[in-house]
Amino acid sequence: MAVLLAFFQGLFFLIGTLVRREQELFARISGYNDSVLYQMAGVPVLLLSLVMVSAVGEYVIELGRRGALEHIQTLPVDMKLVMGAHATTIVSVSLLYYFAVTVPFVYLRGGPGAVAHLLPAMLVLALGLLPLFLFAALVALLTLLVRTEAFLELVSASVYTFTGIAYPLTVFPQFVALVAQLLPHPHVAESVRLAVFYGVLEPARLVPMLAVLAGYAVFSTAIYSRIERVLRRGGRYEVVTE
Amino acid sequence: MVAAIEVEGLRKTYVERRLWRVKRVVTALDSVTFAIERGTMVALLGPNGAGKSTTVRILSTLLLPDGGTARVMGHDVVKEASSVRRVIGVMLDPEKGHFGRLTGLENLVFYGVLHGLTRSDARSRAVELLEQFGLGDARDRPVEGYSKGMKARLAICRVLIHDPEVLILDEPTAGLDPISAREVRERLKGLKREGRTVLVTTHNLWEAEELSDRLIVLNRGRVIAEGTPEEVKRAFGLMWNVELEVSGNLEGLKLGWETELGISERGRPLLKVMIREDPSELVPLILSELRSRGVQVLSVSVREPTLEEAFVRAVGGA
Numbered sequence: 362m363a364v365l366l367a368f369f370q371g372l373f374f375l376i377g378t379l380v381r382r383e384q385e386l387f388a389r390i391s392g393y394n395d396s397v398l399y400q401m402a403g404v405p406v407l408l409l410s411l412v413m414v415s416a417v418g419e420y421v422i423e424l425g426r427r428g429a430l431e432h433i434q435t436l437p438v439d440m441k442l443v444m445g446a447h448a449t450t451i452v453s454v455s456l457l458y459y460f461a462v463t464v465p466f467v468y469l470r471g472g473p474g475a476v477a478h479l480l481p482a483m484l485v486l487a488l489g490l491l492p493l494f495l496f497a498a499l500v501a502l503l504t505l506l507v508r509t510e511a512f513l514e515l516v517s518a519s520v521y522t523f524t525g526i527a528y529p530l531t532v533f534p535q536f537v538a539l540v541a542q543l544l545p546h547p548h549v550a551e552s553v554r555l556a557v558f559y560g561v562l563e564p565a566r567l568v569p570m571l572a573v574l575a576g577y578a579v580f581s582t583a584i585y586s587r588i589e590r591v592l593r594r595g596g597r598y599e600v601v602t603e
Numbered sequence: 604m605v606a607a608i609e610v611e612g613l614r615k616t617y618v619e620r621r622l623w624r625v626k627r628v629v630t631a632l633d634s635v636t637f638a639i640e641r642g643t644m645v646a647l648l649g650p651n652g653a654g655k656s657t658t659v660r661i662l663s664t665l666l667l668p669d670g671g672t673a674r675v676m677g678h679d680v681v682k683e684a685s686s687v688r689r690v691i692g693v694m695l696d697p698e699k700g701h702f703g704r705l706t707g708l709e710n711l712v713f714y715g716v717l718h719g720l721t722r723s724d725a726r727s728r729a730v731e732l733l734e735q736f737g738l739g740d741a742r743d744r745p746v747e748g749y750s751k752g753m754k755a756r757l758a759i760c761r762v763l764i765h766d767p768e769v770l771i772l773d774e775p776t777a778g779l780d781p782i783s784a785r786e787v788r789e790r791l792k793g794l795k796r797e798g799r800t801v802l803v804t805t806h807n808l809w810e811a812e813e814l815s816d817r818l819i820v821l822n823r824g825r826v827i828a829e830g831t832p833e834e835v836k837r838a839f840g841l842m843w844n845v846e847l848e849v850s851g852n853l854e855g856l857k858l859g860w861e862t863e864l865g866i867s868e869r870g871r872p873l874l875k876v877m878i879r880e881d882p883s884e885l886v887p888l889i890l891s892e893l894r895s896r897g898v899q900v901l902s903v904s905v906r907e908p909t910l911e912e913a914f915v916r917a918v919g920g921a
């Protein structure tokens with residue numbers, strides 16, 4: 362993961378320095394008005410999300426396969442707490458990665474001032490990782506329900522394609538773009554980009570993301586209870602290995 | 604006195620779907636009622652698919668029933684799941700639930716902490732249990748290197764780490780060789796002496812008889828017999844098969860028991876005697892009876908009745 366992150370950051374840097382007038386160039390090629398650079402700044406969010414989806418999914422499936430998931434369900438500990446502990450670890454490690462990998466490039470391109478922009482970006486990213494984690498946890502639960510690991514791959518592929526991070530959302534049909542807006546990723550990526558570029562933590566920018574975050578928290582708690590009930594009704598905590 | 608486990612009219616139907624279409628509907632429990640008194644060890648006995656694991660899963664709050672109620676130490680398993688979880692220790696599969704790369708001790712400490720123990724309490728309790736269950740030497744080795752028997756004993760330790768009042772164990776000897784199975788049974792008998800309430804499932808009548816004070820027999824999601832091992836065996840009319848390879852004249856032979864004639868694997872005449880009482884008393888009687896009639900006995904084997912056989916007969920006869 363670190364390698365991928367470094368790779369994209371490197372690309373981000375190269376494009377930034379080599380293509381001077383990248384904005385115009387990109388606008389000419391794609392008809393889209395954001396610079397490649399700006400687009401690229403969201404890539405770490407995408408990568409972290411992909412890593413999170415597969416890490417949490419694999420974690421849940423692996424626990425299930427070992428019979429530990431079921432066993433933990435019989436303990437007086439809330440599964441949300443277990444997932445929360447897992448989330449804390451993943452989020453802190455991700456932030457460290459992001460910081461370590463991004464600082465050199467940002468410094469080279471923008472100097473110390475740009476590095477200062479990274480701090481609000483980190484804060485935004487930390488906040489943004491939470492809905493991404495909730496998203497990953499939901500995907501993990503759904504994977505239990507669907508009972509195929511391929512589901513994880515499907516979600517990862519969709520996240521990669523439809524979140525407006527790898528490509529701008531505007532290249533998609535309007536409907537797809539609209540649905541993609543329901544995912545947390547575009548919002549998180551957008552906030553992180555803004556923070557990296559301008560270092561802004563304006564309420565006008567932050568409020569939508571906080572709203573998305575809160576929305577996701579409410580939504581996933583509700584969905585979580587529902588899915589958990591379905592799982593408990595169907596005896597699905599037992600992961601069959603065929 | 605409140606019973607430790609009270610199950611009333613419990614029903615559970617599994618609906619298997621492929622996508623949205625219903626593929627198969629299985630009634631796993633069909634109005635199951637029983638009660639288990641505190642401090643007793645009771646075996647839930649039944650052939651494959653009887654609904655034992657389903658009952659265990661409902662009692663351990665993993666599975667929601669479709670109807671009926673179940674209470675553990677007075678707490679409802681649906682409405683008061685977290686209270687139930689505090690008083691039970693559950694083993695679903697003796698081999699599963701361990702983290703292979705962690706050592707036996709680390710596994711126990713991990714689960715102890717999840718049960719709300721402090722790290723040091725969990726550790727001292729774990730060390731004590733590992734010692735007690737003969738895993739003291741292996742405690743710092745990764746669990747993936749344990750034998751099945753060791754994993755099963757570790758699973759018992761795990762169930763005991765928080766000192767629960769009620770133990771619910773699903774086939775604790777499944778997949779073990781006879782020696783390890785016996786060792787596990789010995790340990791389980793020790794638990795009874797500690798005054799805990801234990802519900803243990805098995806499909807082996809002899810194991811059930813050895814372990815428990817009372818049997819509850821399930822078949823196809825219904826309780827079909829309940830009582831002391833003696834009562835249950837009598838209710839089923841279980842019979843031992845005493846098979847004797849003989850030489851001599853068998854014509855007109857009449858013994859006081861039900862007999863059948865056949866040919867043994869080695870091609871010798873085979874006399875099968877079906878008895879209902881303890882073979883250790885009856886076999887010598889049969890032998891002396893035969894000797895007195897001039898029949899020479901070349902070999903004797905006693906086949907214990909299996910529960911499956913009894914079920915086949917009970918269901919087939921009905």
Ligand SMILES: Nc1ncnc2c1ncn2[C@@H]1O[C@H](COP(=O)(O)OP(=O)(O)OP(=O)(O)O)[C@@H](O)[C@H]1O
Pocket residue numbers: 595596597617618619629630631649650651652653654655656657658806
């Ligand atoms: N998750 C499930 N989905 C669908 N059917 C199930 C599920 N779990 C159990 N069943 C079915 O319910 C019935 C009862 O199963 P259960 O596991 O309770 O039996 P058991 O007495 O534990 O048997 P065994 O000795 O094989 O462990 C069986 O017919 C089984 O196929």
Ligand SMILES: [Mg+2]
Pocket residue numbers: 655656657773774
């Ligand atoms: Mg079972």
